[in-house]
Amino acid sequence: MFEKVLKDPVHDEILFDHSLIWSLVNTSAVQRLRRIRQLGTSYMTFHGAEHTRFAHSLGAYETMRRVLLHLERECGWPSDERDTLLALSAALLHDVGHGPFSHTFESVLGVHHERWTKRIIMEDPSLRSILDEVDSNFAKDLVSILNKDGKFPCIEALVSSQLDVDRMDYMLRDAMATGVSYGQFELTRLVRSLTYQDGHIYVKRMSLHTVEQYLLARYFMYVQVYLHPVTVGSDVLVEKIITRVRDLLELGHEIQVPPALLSVLTGGDSSVEAYLRLDESVLIYAFHLWSEDKDEILSDLATRFLNRKLFAPVVRDKPSVSEWASLRTIAKAMGFHPDYYVTERVSHIPGYEVLGQGITLVDNRGEFTDLSQVSKLIRTLVPSHEHRLFLPKEMLESGSDPMSTRVKSIIYDRD
Secondary structure, X not given: OOOEEEEEOOOEEEEEOOHHHHHHHOOHXXXXXXXXXXXXXXHHOOOOOOOEHHHHHHHHHHHHHHHHHHHHXXXXXXXXXXXXHHHHHHHHXXXXXXXXXXXXXXXXXXXXXXXXXHHHHHHOHHHHHHHOOOOOOHHHHHHHHHHOOOOXXXXXXXXXXXXXXXXXXXXXXXXXXXXXXXXXXXXXHHHHOEEEEOOEEEEEHHHHHHHHHHHHXXXXXHHHHHOOHHHHHHHHHHHHHHHHHHHHHHOOOOOOOOHHHHHHHOOOOOOHHHHOXXXXXXXXXXXXXXXXXXXXXXXXXXXXXXXXXXXXXXXOOOOOHHHHHHHHHHHHHOOOOHHHHOEEEEEEEOOOOOOOOOOEEEOOOOOEEEHHHHOHHHHOOOOEEEEEEEEOHHHOOOOOOHHHHHHHHHHHOOO
């Protein structure tokens, strides 16, 4: 009988009772996630947010294991050992394609972690050889689950939905690491709220308030942690560094770029082997190189990130065309290239999604209802957005400098 137990700050213990899953954990593709932070640049805002995608992947696996144990005992699903292994493997490997600083890296370079996750599952020799021990179609079925093709609807819902093992783990883990209390919810009760009927996963009607607590925690984590203006500002700085490097390379500028990063920066079709060499240690090393580059803009941007001299976030409505032109003109006059030092972002705050993604409740009589139909609280969680400007603090903090005064008048005086 195989058994491995790891201590964990969120779940206390993570149990491995399938040797195949343990073998997956010890592949280089999964171990690479130790070198990628779960919350990207959030450690610039919350100093404790140093936890990794590796820790989260183990946590998502453990959450899935507990969900399956509950559903098997109460509902008799899953009854097939292969389905159990599919669900556990999908939970463990769902983030294996993430790159350094994750979503920021993706937005600049068009490197989507979902695509890389599927490629790694299919193409990494070590990972694939383990998956093929089950059968020759096992890896393809994992990709089908991640694609949400509908072949395994229950597993798909447990891996990616508004109530999935991914969110259940990362919310608790992120709340613990950042030190916030409003991201907490009762995981054990939430797991027990799940039930299986006729090939679908539902939530018991009696567990309404448990699900409300979970969704409120998710809302506040987005508002207070994931979309924190300082974190968004540090993401913007990473984006501008990478953008400047790409621009310089296109101009033929000689610049030191770590080999693992070069093909991605230049838009080349990286191999899985090359992509798996790319992690945050590579990017931070590159930032150190670029902080000493002869290009003053790149050197300044990289130095700002390394020394946490972030752009100032300003929450306000979108500037008019004339206001935007004035800000860019003033930035240039103050010595800041406007393409790299003055920018805007719209942060989208998710609410409760009903169409195609709703959480269905089932009562003791077998009647089904969407959560929003019975919860006034959840109906108030509508998607929203917040517009922010980002620019160097020097543009706002230059004392009585006329240009700084003009910047503040544009940003703050709305009458």
